[in-house]
Amino acid sequence: MGPLIPNGIITGNWDFVVAILLGIAFGFILEASGFSSSRNITGVFYGYNFVVLRVFFTAVIVAMVGILYFDYFGWLDLTKIFILPTYLTPMIVGGVIMGVGFILGGFCPGTSFAAIAIGKLDALFFTIGLYLGIYLFSISFPLFANFYDSGNMGNVTFTDVTGISASWFAFAFTAIALAAFWGTAVIEKRIRKNITEYKF
Amino acid sequence: MNNQQSFSNEPKYINPYLGGVLLGLLVLITVFITGRGLGASGAIKSSVVTTAQIITPGKASANNYMNKLISDDHSPMYTWLVFESLGIFLGGLLSGVIFGRVKKFRVEHSPKITSKTRLIFALIGGALFGIGSQFGRGCTSGAALSGTATFALGGVVVLFSIFGTGYAVAYFFRKLWI
Numbered sequence: 001m002g003p004l005i006p007n008g009i010i011t012g013n014w015d016f017v018v019a020i021l022l023g024i025a026f027g028f029i030l031e032a033s034g035f036s037s038s039r040n041i042t043g044v045f046y047g048y049n050f051v052v053l054r055v056f057f058t059a060v061i062v063a064m065v066g067i068l069y070f071d072y073f074g075w076l077d078l079t080k081i082f083i084l085p086t087y088l089t090p091m092i093v094g095g096v097i098m099g100v101g102f103i104l105g106g107f108c109p110g111t112s113f114a115a116i117a118i119g120k121l122d123a124l125f126f127t128i129g130l131y132l133g134i135y136l137f138s139i140s141f142p143l144f145a146n147f148y149d150s151g152n153m154g155n156v157t158f159t160d161v162t163g164i165s166a167s168w169f170a171f172a173f174t175a176i177a178l179a180a181f182w183g184t185a186v187i188e189k190r191i192r193k194n195i196t197e198y199k200f
Numbered sequence: 201m202n203n204q205q206s207f208s209n210e211p212k213y214i215n216p217y218l219g220g221v222l223l224g225l226l227v228l229i230t231v232f233i234t235g236r237g238l239g240a241s242g243a244i245k246s247s248v249v250t251t252a253q254i255i256t257p258g259k260a261s262a263n264n265y266m267n268k269l270i271s272d273d274h275s276p277m278y279t280w281l282v283f284e285s286l287g288i289f290l291g292g293l294l295s296g297v298i299f300g301r302v303k304k305f306r307v308e309h310s311p312k313i314t315s316k317t318r319l320i321f322a323l324i325g326g327a328l329f330g331i332g333s334q335f336g337r338g339c340t341s342g343a344a345l346s347g348t349a350t351f352a353l354g355g356v357v358v359l360f361s362i363f364g365t366g367y368a369v370a371y372f373f374r375k376l377w378i
Contacts, residue, residue, distance in 0.1 A: 003235030023287015033219030058220020063349035094335030095361020105325020110240035114292030129326020
């Protein structure tokens with residue numbers, strides 16, 4: 001049955017309508033969860049607000065387990081879904097650059113779009129920065145084209161590389177997340193006692 | 201103002217675990233319908249290629265990175281992620297209107313820094329995030345969230361490098377936030 005668009009159950013013309021509707025749901029959830037505020041988001045790095053960890057880990061668990069069930073019931077053909085290709089070193093480097101950008105900028109791309117919508121100028125500047133950064137990357141691409149394409153492992157899953165089955169991976173991820181939910185709640189309580197500068 | 205008060209005027213956000221369940225279901229539905237996950241940085245990449253095509257058409261089509269998005273029959277803006285990102289903006293607006301958070305343009309920053317400092321760092325942070333997302337084959341949504349949820353090794357790699365680095369450098373930039 002699924003995925004519906006690759007299987008031709010929903011045809012090309014509906015593609016962009018679906019895109020806007022899914023995007024609206026995405027933006028709504030991000031804003032409603034508090035991701036339109038950079039100080040809420042960066043709280044995860046300073047211990048005064050772990051909302052990012054709670055939303056993100058819960059989302060990964062639900063989506064992961066959901067995909068496993070959809071596969072189990074035969075609703076979703078996992079061979080037809082897109083698996084992000086792995087370029088090991090470039091992706092680690094990219095993640096490191098994004099991590100620094102996260103601390104300096106306080107947003108990630110999706111959250112900045114949602115924050116512009118409610119009037120955050122810092123989010124607008126972040127998005128302009130995104131644009132400039134990608135422009136700079138694109139025009140200087142020939143300089144690091146070899147590095148960009150290095151370490152290509154193909155469209156591999158965690159299971160392909162480690163041999164640990166998807167269900168065990170989901171189980172381990174869930175266990176770690178539950179421990180993190182508990183641990184960070186304790187940390188957050190302590191840090192909020194001693195913090196005075198942070199107001200919403 | 202004591203601490204109790206400063207936290208009592210928290211804006212009404214939804215319960216984070218409810219937000220997480222909704223977001224997870226959304227990723228699941230998105231994969232079920234489109235066979236791919238959500239994304240965000242891809243839309244900016246499309247805008248970059250579109251502008252480059254308009255102001256320096258020759259250079260854009262000669263650039264090995266940009267020409268992957270250039271085709272003869274439609275503009276680079278005519279892609280799934282551009283429409284989805286437009287939706288993110290609309291959805292953010294909808295939630296902001298419902299919960300009363302849409303106000304005139306404003307800058308949120310720590311009392312220890314000025315609005316100007318915040319905007320400069322937001323711009324630099326955005327630029328770094330933009331560059332990093334190209335090497336990472338996606339940002340927090342496309343690589344870390346959707347990638348990890350579909351068990352892609354690259355998603356897990358990006359997830360841990362973003363947050364690991366965040367924790368490693370957070371101390372040096374604490375004045376920006378606390």
